[in-house]
Amino acid sequence: MAEVTEAAVLDALRTVVDPSRGVDLVSAGMVESVTVRGSNVGFTLQVDAHRGAALEPVRQRAEQAVRALPGVTSATGILTAHGGAGSGRRGGMAFDAPAPEQAPLADIRHVVAVASGKGGVGKSTTAANLAVSLALEGKAVGLLDADVYGPSQPRMLGVTGRPKPLSQDTVAPLENYGVKLISMGLLAAEDTPIAWRGPMVQSALTQMLTKVAWGRLDYLVVDLPPGTGDVPITMIQQTPVDGVLVVCTPQDVALLDARKAIAMLQRAQVPIVGIIENMSFYQCPDCGRIDHIFGEGGAAREAQRHGVPLLGAIPLDVVVRESGDAGTPIVVARPDGPHARAFREAARALIRTVEAADAERAGGEGAA
Secondary structure, eight states: OOOOOHHHHHHHHTTOEETTTTEETTTTTOEEEEEEETTEEEEEEEEOGGGTTTTHHHHHHHHHHHHTSTTOOEEEEEEEEOOOTTSSSTTOOOTTSOOOOOOOOTTEEEEEEEEOSSSSSOHHHHHHHHHHHHHHTTOOEEEEEOOTTSOOHHHHTTOOSOOEEOSSSOEEOEEETTEEEEEGGGTSOTTOOOOOOHHHHHHHHHHHHHSBOOOSEEEEEEEOOSSSSHHHHHHHHHSOOOEEEEEEOSSHHHHHHHHHHHHHHHHTTOOEEEEEESSOOEEOTTTOOEEOTTOSSHHHHHHHHHTOOEEEEOOOOHHHHHHHHTTOOHHHHSTTSHHHHHHHHHHHHHHHHHHHHHHHHHHHHHHO
């Protein structure tokens, strides 16, 4: 197979002309970056924010030109732009901006996002173990690692390799422990930083949602990045999310940030399916004594305050971290341990909550 080079990709992009300017994409200075990973090519085109929709056909022609190169099996082009009027900030997205069209996910019954108000509370660990727990309950499960700037799910699920192209614009997710996975961590080297502006992230997320052959799923678990920035808002606006599970720890600082995340979700009218308290307590393996290192009962009070269920309280233990680092989630590594039991029960509680909402909606539609 012919070796694909950045120079060859740029030559291909020189054959594509921006019709409004009459010059090719490279000469126009629109090519912001090119990434070559074996036979897989990615590139970004910087455009004016107000021309984004109009330049979608140009992006498609650019993908076709690169895909025609010898040795290329997949090509993904992404439009990026500085935020235009009304965005409130460069590369941003606000709730008062027009919501983009939601991605069609007809074969996915439920989309459940896992969010947190701050980093370091174990959100990605929770998402991985929750997804595997749902699979252990007999559900068809996918996991979308939307934490674009810090994708950790490939490591946590022990997945390596690259998604296999199925067609010109569709790839197959990788799979382990009964969970289908797509992540930027599978598309870029583990030590490569992803320094993208908001519009680039939004475009990448849309493609991970709509250009992945998920098949029929009972649950698509989405691991959101922490906080209340572009990515969580984009997911909420573009995807018919059934609910969000909020992860926090008992300490006051984490709960303050969790409240901000909950407030954002409520403002966006997205249902909160529950709260999981991670690092809830530490139990001495020798004497059995329980210590509440980060405080006690904080998540339970927060759940009661917002009228949502507390789906689980996960003990603090180094084995949870070690198993995640080793690519074997704790629900698989130690299925009979207290941590696995807590995650499994949280998954069952999630299923009960979501299916109860399904039954309520079905009853309402029948009555109407």
